[in-house]
Amino acid sequence: MASYFVGIEKAPLHPLQAPGLVLKLAADEIPSLEEGSPIIYRGITIGGVMQKEFDAGGNPYVIVGIQKQFVNLITSNSRFWNSSSSMVKIGPAGIRFELFDLKSLFIGSIEVDSFGPAGESVDNGMIFRLCANESEARFEDSGMTISLVAKEIPTIEV
Secondary structure, three states: OOOOOOOOOOOOOOHHHOOOEEEEEEOOOOOOOOOOOEEEEOOEEEEEEEEEEEOOOOOEEEEEEEOHHHHHHOEOOEEEEEEOOEEEEEEOOEEEEEEOOHHHHHHOEEEEEEOOOOOOEOOOOOEEEEEOOHHHHHHOOOOOOOOOOOOOOOOOOO
C-alpha cells in the first residue's frame, strides 16, 4: 500500500468545464493577463486564459479555452486584443472614468470579434495574434494603403 502520493502542479480542468476549443495567442508582450482572465465576445464571457508561457524563442503567448457553446463564434478571421477594463474620457463636461469589470481590472481580459467576411472554422491548437488594442485588431491584415499624389504643390506663404 502506498504511503504517499505525488500530485500534478496544476489542477486539470473539470470535465464539465473543459473547453470546446483551445487556441494559442501570440503577442509581443502580455503584461496584464493572468490565468483565469476572461475572453469576451460582444460583452459576453465565452472563455478564459488557461496558461501564460514563453515559446522557445522567448516570446510570450497565452493558451485560451473557448466554451463549447461558443466555438462557432471563432473563425479564421477572428481577431483577439488585450482589453482595457477601464476608460477615461475627457470632454467639455469634464473627466469621465468608466470601470467595466472589476475582475478584469485585476487580472485583465481579452476581447474577440470578427471583422470583414465570414471566415472558416478553426481547429484546436490554431495560433492567432493577440493585438495590443481594438484598433490594431480591426486593421490587422487589411492591406489598406493610402497614397497621396499631387501634380503640383503650390508654395506656402506665411
